[in-house]
Structures are given as structure tokens and as C-alpha cells.
Amino acid sequence: MKIFFRLIALVKPYFWWMALAALIGFATTGSGIGLLMTSAYIIAKAALQPPTGSLQFGIIGVQLFSLGRGVFRYAERLISHNITFRILAKLRLWFYDAIEPLAPARLMHFKSGDLLQRVVDDIQSLENIYTRVLGPPLTALLVAALMWFLLGVYSLQAALLILFFHTLAGIAVPLLTKQLSRGVAIGIMNYKAEQQVLALDLFQGMGELQLYGQLPAHLAAMQNAETGKLQLQRKNAIIEGMHESLTGLLMNGALIAILWVLIPSLATGTGISLTIITLAVMASFEPFLPLPSTLKHLEADQHAGERLFEILDAKPEIVAPTTPLLFPADHAIKLDRLSFTYPGSATKALDRLTFTVLPGEHIAIVGPSGAGKSTITSLFMRFWNSSEGSISIGGNNINLYDPEELRRNIALVSQKTYLFAETIRENLTLAAPDATDNDLKKALTAAGLNHFSSKLDEWCGQHGMKLSGGERQRIAIARVLLQSAPIMILDEATANLDGVTEKEITKTLNTLSEGKTLITITHRLKAMEQYDRILVLEKGRIVEQGVHAELMAGGNLYRRMWELQHTVEIIG
């Protein structure tokens, strides 16, 4: 129930719109009942062949109610759709705003298909919170109250009877349906989430699945999820059919009981009223039909809310300072006894790391795989927070800067450049939204992609599939150029490239980094002579540092790595 109240709090700003929609919903059903009642009046009265003038009252009623029903229905649809779309827009913005600070540290435990399901389907399910969950009971209550009042004026006994049958239709049947369909809505949602995860894995990992002969097993898992979902949907349809029949049964029961009570009064000449009452009773059950699905949607919405709040309640790894410092012109970097342990890990990824990088200095951080090199990048970019020690730039702890400003001032080229399924232009303006076409073309040319200058509006393909690995890295370089940050971090920037492309890109990067502070992170010892200093990292600690010649002379890990890589290359 706590989740339900949190969801209600989210839609609270639309309270007055919802109240208006419920009132108009009531007016729509009320007009339907009025139409039946006045029609019954005319038919019953006409059977007695009265003067035509005495039917005038009924005729006006039929006209008014039939017109009113159409107009009210239109207005009700208009307002409830308006509410739905407002809620949807609010929920999406609310969710994106809340999820952004959680990336990547808090989101890494979620599968991307599962996250997609939450962003798309769970929010979609919540958008109907008014039309499916809050609106129908309100309308049913108002219509029922109207009926109790009308019948109460006529006969207290009949009013009590309709109250009894309405209670059964409005409370007992929905509760019974809820009991029978317990877990069905959640089960369908879970199957859908599983299908998203499996479908994404299928598209993204098709190559691996085929390579290792796992495609049939994966398809079988998808089939199982589909079968499971279909079974639940079938169960759902049967239960829905049952509740509709039960509501119909109750309506007929109410009719028989009320007629039973009122028929003796026919002797006093109340035949016309009885006809009217009969039709009104039948119509009054209409708003009870959606109630069982209200409870089902309530269950689904609570589950969707739970899944969304699970993400949103996660505390962001980093919090921007309320009054951030301006990024300094002096950007000397200092790491002071910096340690870091990933959550759930027993060993430190970084262990009391201390070093400085002066403005304009070019350093390389090398070491075997798993030594902690990329963790340094993540801490620099504030994807994670350091648990002990500090990183400072310009004498201030980086926590004192606005994380976005910090990231604008540190240009990162990593091993895997993510390209959005957009045009070249959009992939570039990500780094500089205000860049002109001329700026983009200049950056492309400097990054060695001058042939792309005329293709700014060409689509890059899903994940940049239409570009080669080298071209993707060059787009990353063009982004860095547009960003014009004073500090550059190259984190295994050329690791995925073939020898020739690697050489060309390294050349471009060298030109680009002139006059900037450069930190190159790599496990491959190539052209190491160019660095002012090389730090050798092993198990999160600096085990050696110096220039290439000194490290080679030292004969320790660096030399062993260098010899191993160069021997392999010679043999290869």
C-alpha cells in the first residue's frame, strides 16, 4: 500500500483534472441511465394511449439525455486522455531525471533489457493509473449513490436491495477476481521483462550464440517465456469472462429481487414507475464491470511502481556540491593515497596511489590487465567515488567541482567508443551542442575523417555499425577536439585497432595532445619513449616509475612486460 500512496503522490498535481473527469464520467453513465428511464417512461405510458401532450416530458428527457450522453462521453475521453498523457510525460521526465545520476555505478547490476522494460512498459502501465485504477471506482460509487437515492425515494426496501447487490458487484466480485488472478498481472509483466532481456541478448549476441551453438537453446528460452505469458493471458481471459458473467448474474438477481418486492405495488397502479426502475437497475450495473480489472491494474501498477522505486531509491554514487567551485586554470593533478574497492569486492582495486601530473605533462600508466588502470579513469570522471584518499585538480578535491563541468574539462577517449544510432552530426554535437557545421568539419578533418565532412547527416547505423573500428575511434577524437578540454585521458584508446590504423590514430592523438595534460592508460607498451613519465601499476599499486630508459634499465615488471610483448611481436 505504501507504493500505492507514493504513486498517488506522483499524480497529485492532476487531482482537480481527475475529479472533473470522474464527475463527467458519472454524468455520462447517469445520462445513459436517464435515457433508459425516460425511454421506459414513454413506452410504458404510450401503451396506455394517453393524449400525446402528456408524453412531452419524456420526449424532452430522451433528447436531453441522449445528447448529454454523447457530449459527456466525448468530454470525459478528452479529459482522461489529457490526464493520461500529462501523467506519462511527468513520469518519463521524473524517471530520466532520477536515473541519470545513478549511471553507471548504481545501474551496473541491472540488465539492459530489464532497464528498458522499466523505462518503457512499467511507466506505460502507470500512465493508466487514472483511467484504469482511480477513475472507475469513483464513477461506480457516484452512479450507485444516485441509484440508492432514486430508489430510496420510491421504496426503502428496494434501495436496501440494490445496495446489497451493488456491494456484491462492487466489492465481493472484484475481490474474488483478484484472489483468482493473484500474481497473473505480475507474472505477465515478469515474462515481458524476461522477453526483453532475451530479445536484446539475441540481437546483440547473435554472433556468439551462433558460434557456440547456443542459438537453439536461446530460442527455446524465448519460446518458453512466450508460452508462459500466453498461459497467463489465457487464465486472465477466463477470469475476466467469469467476472463479467457474475456481474450479469448479480444484475439479474437484483432485478428479480426488486421486482419481487415492488410487483405487489402494481395493484395501486404504479406500472410505469416499475418499468422505469427495471431499466435503471439494469443500467446501474454497467460501471461495475471494469472494477475487477481495476484491482488487477492496481496490482500491476504497484508492481511497476515497486520496480521503478527500486531504481530511484538507490542513492546516487556521487552528489554534486551545492556551491561548486569553478574549474581552475591551473589544472595540476594530484592523487593522494587514493584507494578504491568496488562494492562486494574483497580486494582493493587501487591501493594508496600517490602521484602528480603537472599541466602539460604527458604520462603513461601501464600495467597488466586487472591492475586498476581503468578504475583510475572512472574515479577521475567521477563515475565512482573514492573511499580513501583524494584526487585534486588545481589544489582542490575534484568532489568540489560540478561533475558535469569536470567531465567537460577532461576529454576521454576510451577503448570502446559508443556511437548513438543517429547521424554523424548528432554524434559529434554531443560534445559541443553549439558547434557550427564549420567546427564539425574542422574537427573531422583534424581527426582524419575529412571524407565524412560531406556526410554530416548520414546515419551511423545501430551502435555505429556502418563505421569501421578506426572510424569510430576517429569520431571519438573529433568529439575530443570539439570539447577542447585541457586534460586528456586515453584509456586503451587504440587497443581494438589493427596495427596500421593504430599507428595512424596514435599519430593524430599525439598532435592533438600537444600543449595539453595527457594521461595515457595502456597495457601495450608502444612508443613509450615519448612520455615524460611512466607509472607501472600492479594490483592497484605503483610498483615502478620513471622514463622508458630508466624502467628498462631497472629490469623489473616494466622490462618483463616490454620484452614479452616485443618478443611475441617479433615471433608473430
Ligand code: ADP
Ligand atoms: P585494468 O584497467 O588495469 O585492466 P580495472 O581497473 O578494470 O583494471 O580493474 C581493476 C580490478 O577491479 C580488477 O580486479 C577488476 O576485476 C575489478 N573491477 C573492475 N570493474 C569492476 C566493477 N564494476 N565491479 C567490481 N569489480 C570491478
